[in-house]
Amino acid sequence: MTRSKQPAATSPSSLVPRTWLLILLLLLAVAAFAVGLAAGSLPIPLAKLWPALWGDGGTQSLVVRELRLPRLLVAFAVGGLLALAGTLLQVLLQNPLADPYVLGVSGGSAVGALLVMLLGLGGLWLSGGALAGALLAVALVFGLAHGRGGWTPTRLLLTGIVVAAACGALISFLLALAPERNLRGMLFWLMGDLSQGGAPLPPLLLLGAGLLLTVPIARSLNLLARGELLAGSLGVEVRTLRRYIYLVASLLTAGAVTAAGSVGFVGLVVPHMLRLVGGSDHRWLLPGSVLLGGTLLMLADTLARTVLAPQQLPVGVLTALIGAPLFLYLLQRENRPS
């Protein structure tokens, strides 16, 4: 018999039980929520948060209930949507570098929304434009990447990158056409902006729907992440599942883009961080991504409106400023020889 080597490196999953990780993420989300309610140009002590939240009629209550609460809820929903979409797209492409931005989904979404803004329309038209743009980008990527003999993850990724670049050019074109008075709003929205004061209910409902649509297929996602041949031989209907994932991910992205414009890096960094800590079982990764994505965007938006107060920064600038170095660090740490 050959000698079996003693186990050296322990798995990420054995470090912390996953239930505890989820509880920890939940606590983090609650903490970020409280900080977001309390911080701002009118600071509110934590002790007074609870009564203010339930409405005692004062200015503090007004600020918390009318301004900060809805904005935080939108931030949580958007962060959750992007992280969930990112997790799904990474499985779809079997590539930890995939996210809605890389694939052109949010690019298409942004083009659709900007077109609507340029026409001077808003409200529901904006959502419709964003969704139409996202689906169109998806259809383009799907159609072009398919070609003969089915689509491979690499071809899909490359097609997505090209479509994303084309969307970038279209966005510049639309901005060049835009009249002066629309420009600032469009730019802010492109960078990702939560100061518009959108209603929190639609993105929150979409987030709930996203979880309901994906948690039941979590185990199939575990298999697809290991390659379509293995997934197929273990009973996954690969083609159907892939289409389903891409459609759901596009829908989630379009919802996020409608609510907050282009917020980058959340969809890329969040699933990656969680996989490093707790492994790649999607039964916990999907809810975990929602919690961590929501938490990160709540924190980023709180920072965005407090660092340079009264000046408000677009939250997308902050997520990119935090996300890019964090991602590079994680990547470098992972590649270090053990």
Add this chain to the structure above:
Amino acid sequence: MTAPFLAARALDLAVGRRLLCGQLELELRAGECWAILGGNGVGKSTLLHTLAGLRPAQGGRVLLRGEDIAGLKRRAVARRLGLLPQDSADPFPSNVLETALIGRHPYLGRWDGETEADRTLARDALAAMDLAGFETRRIDTLSGGERRRLAMATLLTQDPPLMLLDEPTNHLDLHQQITLLQRLRALADGGRGVLMSLHDVNLAARFCDHVLLLFGKGEWQGGITSSLLTPELLTRLYGHPIEALHGTDGRTAFVAH
């Protein structure tokens, strides 16, 4: 007579315009262990994928216990047939036990988690592949041979009556190769069906009762090992002179010039 585990009827396989198998007829019954032999690029993997129902054929049918595999749900197929792919991709962090446990997927309902019985099956499979004590190892820290044995353990955890294996001995040292083939032979003797592609003629001669020779350009020949493994046919198969050496104990070894 009951329907064979796996049958190919007038199966045509082509990649682009290149014909790999023409009108292939194959019947694999319980207790049989088959080897697919042939040169590089002759279509061994493509044939295995098609027989597993993962790739459409250009003509003909694949029958799984008499039922057309194209009409079966993947989940139903996965309970009857398992495939060991030629290589495994693991772009995301995971550990050894988790990887073996995915073999239980076809038996679990949508909302079910793996039970203790599933875990026991997976641990036994890991132990059988000489991977006991590796349960919590990260898969990206495994060597090539260890990964191969882990993939095999996943197939053993799936525990299907019919096993298709694409070069199962890849990356394995000599001892592990023999141990694996002894195990596959024992599984066949226990009533399972085994079909694998191999590059080692002598391993095929020693462990497989049937062979399927793929000559390329659509030509094939299948049947009992002892009647097909002759120096003449093998020389034609590989396009390289091969002779048989007979040992004093009655065993035959095929040697390339």
